[in-house]
Amino acid sequence: xxxxxxxxxxxxxxxxxxxxxxxxxxxxxxxxxxxxxxxxxxxxxxxxxxxxxxxxxxxxxxxxxxxxxxxxxxxxxxxxxxxxxxxxxxxxxxxxxxxxxxxxxxxxxxxxxxxxxxxxxxxxxxxxxxxxxxxxxxxxxxxxxxxxx
Amino acid sequence: xxxxxxxxxxxxxxxxxxxxxxxxxxxxxxxxxxxxxxxxxxxxxxxxxxxxxxxxxxxxxxxxxxxxxxxxxxxxxxxxxxxxxxxxxxxxxxxxxxxxxxxxxxxxxxxxxxxx
Numbered sequence: 001x002x003x004x005x006x007x008x009x010x011x012x013x014x015x016x017x018x019x020x021x022x023x024x025x026x027x028x029x030x031x032x033x034x035x036x037x038x039x040x041x042x043x044x045x046x047x048x049x050x051x052x053x054x055x056x057x058x059x060x061x062x063x064x065x066x067x068x069x070x071x072x073x074x075x076x077x078x079x080x081x082x083x084x085x086x087x088x089x090x091x092x093x094x095x096x097x098x099x100x101x102x103x104x105x106x107x108x109x110x111x112x113x114x115x116x117x118x119x120x121x122x123x124x125x126x127x128x129x130x131x132x133x134x135x136x137x138x139x140x141x142x143x144x145x146x147x148x149x
Numbered sequence: 150x151x152x153x154x155x156x157x158x159x160x161x162x163x164x165x166x167x168x169x170x171x172x173x174x175x176x177x178x179x180x181x182x183x184x185x186x187x188x189x190x191x192x193x194x195x196x197x198x199x200x201x202x203x204x205x206x207x208x209x210x211x212x213x214x215x216x217x218x219x220x221x222x223x224x225x226x227x228x229x230x231x232x233x234x235x236x237x238x239x240x241x242x243x244x245x246x247x248x249x250x251x252x253x254x255x256x257x258x259x260x261x262x263x264x265x
Contacts, residue, residue, distance in 0.1 A: 068231035
């Protein structure tokens with residue numbers, strides 16, 4: 001599976017004059033047929049940003065204009081057998097903190113990387129800011145342009 | 150009757166945690182583990198409670214957590230509606246870049262520079 005970060009999806013809807021639009025569009029149209037995955041934390045970050053510009057009604061329709069449009073699978077952490085408190089401690093505190101100690105990084109990056117690394121059969125994480133993730137994760141990181149080759 | 154052990158030698162603690170003794174010394178310097186010194190010799194001893202705490206933290210960090218995947222709908226009717234609505238959203242967001250670039254927005258969100 002190919003995991004996309006917030007900026008790739010943000011570019012799909014806004015910043016129409018950005019020079020990366022063409023490559024971003026080509027990437028999404030090409031790869032969505034094979035299945036794109038968006039971490040829940042990236043989705044919430046994206047909706048938070050768009051909440052300044054979209055009506056509450058439009059925002060609530062994201063499963064249509066975002067998920068269905070780009071055939072996105074949303075990646076969630078699962079509680080498995082763990083109890084709520086243990087899950088919260090591990091998912092939101094100890095794992096991201098251990099990662100931040102190993103490689104200095106923003107909290108949201110650490111949440112996204114933790115989720116991505118535990119997803120099955122991850123081919124790559126796609127972001128326009130690939131250089132910040134590289135060498136900080138076991139998963140391959142590429143920009144949309146690099147992915148298309 | 151056997152006494153309950155309250156403190157471990159550095160070697161024994163390192164074996165129980167599966168890390169090198171030097172790693173434990175480094176953790177102590179960084180304040181990640183609390184140790185005590187024996188009066189006189191100054192040798193380190195690690196409280197059993199500290200070893201247990203670290204073992205719990207390490208196992209919760211290393212254990213592969215579960216994930217859940219929520220796939221999209223795949224029927225053609227839903228896709229046609231989604232394409233039309235996505236275009237509407239695109240038009241509604243046309244003015245977003247008047248205040249900032251994508252890189253500026255992402256840098257503000259993540260607190261770090263955002264450039265390809």
